[in-house]
Amino acid sequence: MTATPAEIAARALPLVDLTNLNDDCAPADIEELCRRAVTPHGPVAAVCIWPRFVAQAVRLLGGTGVRVATVVNFPAGGEDTLAVVRETERALADGADEIDLVMPYRAFVAGRRGFAEEQIVRVRAAAPQPALLKVILETGEIGDPLLIHLASEVAIDAGADFIKTSTGKVPVNATLEAAEIMLNLIEAIRREGGREIGFKPAGGIRSLDDVAAYLALADRIVGANWVSAATFRFGASGLLDALLAAIDGGTGEAGEGY
Template structure:
């Protein structure tokens, strides 16, 4: 007969294995055996064949309306964030014929400053949370930060998937983190899960991380924090969109998509638009379901729309 300690350890191991089996069973419903070179070839062919037709004024206006105007600098303060928000207010008055940006994205400590300054109806307040950008904190700390951001006015929360847990195969830990943070957001506050695709090993990892994040409660999946050397790429976006389409077909639940980090040109934005259009379809081509995490793109798109160089933001 084993000792009490041995019995407890055996029970814990059985529980852990049952949890692992649940997540492996979920992943087994999807094709995660991807080949990086094949994915790259498919993306190149798609963009070569389809991107040019999206290079037009209406698409550029749509893309402008999908921007999450973001300030995540160490030097941010209440005054600078309020001035940043005032630009969105002024834009709505100066360019009434154009769509406004989708959100203003800031650190949680500035949610109240944005809420008290923002006058434009329909622009949401997004906060990065959960120990952004590393996600390396106790879950209690991440939950508290998220709940406080929501209390102060955040309409949307962007968290980072615990990449270290994912890479060592702790899928249960990954999903538990995401689920607890979604619970802190509540049903009315959308939560985006950042996969930090530049830290993942291959496209198979990106597919698995996408599925697990949606399974655990993500309302959006997002490529990157913009804080790593490798941020959004068309290949990562393609795999994520494929995962979203498969997930939607199996569950009926629509999840939004947000490429972020390294979106430096209008062509970059057009590439992501083309991928979403061709893989996910028209249902995702609204600024509710498709977002762009970039600020530098705002002036570039505005300049192309107006036909002259403009530095508004």
């Protein structure tokens, strides 16, 4: 039976990483973001913010169940691994629960697979469990499907808990084509008895139609019972209003933002 818009929205709401990575983000914006993260229909999974706001968000969200995620090596995916490790350590000291790391994708595309892998390994070592490590591949910049598959393998082998499509800061962000490649690898690892890897599409996901398409893809590839906040997140800033409108009987049409 086809799910209703309200059912799709209710399923997606607890999967959202509510995001503000605007260059001009200020403490007042973080206050508003954290307020919005706990909705009348339940909390989102996490807020995703710049490292300088982690301590503030941890304080504001205490006791809500909403996790605090932050970004490192963002958005450029640079090559100063020591700086990225220090950034990670500071964020965790401030109370971050989750680290979204941009892999050095330009180095990877240029054939420096080992360098990209080593940076992820180093960040993983700086962010041991129970911290969650999501590795952003920047699939729209990688482009080649075979390289997207290989980048996913590199990230997982280096210790990623999640593989994430995009920063939301480049011309091509999340696509269903990249998602299919990444989800097929996740399912192959599951079939072989490997560890559970999560998936996070991010960038350009704004409407209920977008949400429904990604959930349907995950259901088809990995199974209808796989999707949960432990395995699947939507990275978005403009999606929440659309989800709440659909739950409340609206259309769930496009919201603004990343």
